[in-house]
Amino acid sequence: MKSLFIHLLLFVIVFKAEVFGQKKINEKFKKETISKIDLLLHEHYVFPDKAELIVSHLNKSLKEGEFKKQELIDSFAVALTKEIRVVNGDKHLGVWPAFAPVKQQENSTTDYEMYFKNYTDTRKQASGFKEVKILDGNIGYLNISFFLSETNITIDAYMHLLANTDAVIVDLQNNGGGNPKTVNYLCSYFLESNLLINTLYFRQGNRKEEVITHEVNGKKKIDVPLFIITGPKTFSGAEEFSYNMQSQKRATLVGETTGGAANPGDVFKINSDLEIFIPTGTGINPVTKTNWEGIGVIPEVKTSNENAYTATVDLARKAAEIYRNKKALESKKLYDELEIIIKQEVQSHSEKNDEKMEQQITEIFKKGIDLGLFGEGDVNFFGSQNIKNNPIAAEYIFKSNTVLYSKSPMVYLAYGDMLELNGKRNLALINFEKSIALAEEQKAPYLEGLKMRYEKAKNNK
Structure with missing residues (x-):
């Protein structure tokens, strides 16, 4: 299952709209695109009743000329995303220029250049880990930009550095989400093993997938005071980590309410020029019996983005002393x-x-x-x-x-x-x-x- 953020990372950082989004389009292309989106939503969207409403709204918008002024791929994708989200505000629903148009794929030199740019940009992002340090008062601080897959070894190394701290701050203020398994691995450092923290329901096959904490390759911090910094840019997988810790009464959240995107999904090709991310599942927390979709995760200590770090450090210092x-x-x-x-x-x-x-x-x-x-x-x-x-x-x-x-x-x-x-x-x-x-x-x-x-x-x- 792909994460929305990982795909957006490839698109926004590596294959930007100015590379693939400047192709001109006509009304026939728009009509065919919306027709294909209709089919994909009916087949894959986790909420069939909402899919029907979204499809109806898209066709109405097309008929009323809402997309008349969009003449390029990128602007059309932005307009489609806006209209798709009107019905129920699902922030995981989104359309963007395809990974690589067919013409570009035929050029092996361009393929290598794209690979090289992807490789170097990903390296610069340091596997999603922005900063780790120990603050005065023996407080561990971990700033994560996004949760990439296959980064458990990095998490182990960072948590080893924080192993003997008396409080921990996980800064997710600018974290756009990522791989669910990586999220669960970090959760497992702060919770007992074999604990059910989420159940994912997927429309395809009418199946459920339990998310359960497990052993880690390091020292667990079950009772160490934990603080999480959140904000409007805290999204998807970062919200899942925050919501899991909050519902288990394991952490204190500080900052602003998060983005409100809870439904996992996958990327589907509309045509050779456009792709769409469609949520194919939804989460059910065992404590709250719901999730944060459309609402966001609401912090216990509300403060502005600018003051969140200072406020969290102050709280952590007091908690560390008590601990x-x-x-x-x-x-x-x-x-x-x-x-x-x-x-x-x-x-x-x-x-x-x-x-x-x-x-x-x-x-x-x-x-x-x-x-x-x-x-x-x-x-x-x-x-x-x-x-x-x-x-x-x-x-x-x-x-x-x-x-x-x-x-x-x-x-x-x-x-x-x-x-x-x-x-x-x-x-x-x-x-x-x-x-x-x-x-x-x-x-x-x-x-x-x-x-x-x-x-x-x-x-x-």
Whole structure:
């Protein structure tokens, strides 16, 4: 299923109207064009009753001479689009000059020139991602111009940069839409997996397609405060992302009401000179039981386009502070649990208790990591804090890090150091060897230092 915005991108940016839109037309061409549009709408438009009304209106407009003054392809396409939308204001309905007229297609040199321009212009658009950064207050900011297909790897990279931020702003103020699967992939970063967020109904085959969130190749941000900047140019797929987050009460929208185009569809050829985008389906949100067609997505915080960014950053800073405080309390709770376990070990030291303590310590840190409270360095810090007063507890803390971060050379180094300190030289050497093997595999810059540490431990009798 093609997206309206992707097609418009090819047309507006790459194959502009001045290239293919200057062909002169006559009344016969206009009549035949409207006749073909009638057939296409009757066959494909998701709302058959509206198709009948649109067709009737087009024929009436032709009869009344509404298209008399249009003598060129581009102006005729604009006029047709205007009249097609009169009946129900469907902003996805649109007519424009064809991708490439037949005469142009016959010229291989022109084909290459068109391809080259398409390639370079698409590259300049950076796959639809305009900007990503971390603002003061540890706020992630992601500005997306449009949702292109096959950009999940880019999304993963950008979300990795924002993985530890305390609030996220997704700026869709000038996003014209794009590929539904890409929209769903970004949604999946902010929602639990296996959650139904939309159902698409398609007239052809009378079929339904459920849109369900899924796993992502990165760290999900399920509870991080999320803000979305919207405006009148927020369109189609960008509206879907905004509407999904709003209906799930997952985000706060700031700015102006969006464009109001909810119906997905496809491009159909009218003739060798013109194409039409016809919505072939419509969305049904599981929460609202409707969509944003003709209404737009209405933000909770209404402000002008000019003030939307500043207003959103202010809200995000306050939310980030609250989120940090909340996480700090959760972290303190886990730390207190860890202290209780360590104190119990001191009071009743035995091999059985040591095994239980080891398991409990690993579970606590795993829980903390899953909640985004601890990282590899934090676990090592907790271990170092117990080296002096409780070396056994410290050993198990360092060991838990090798379970939780099994691909990190440094956790095996720290665990080996602790084992050596506790007189377990042979086990320490095994972990130093594991550290070296991982560092070699990863081509770590500190490999030589690990080897020197291993030799020192091996010779220390």
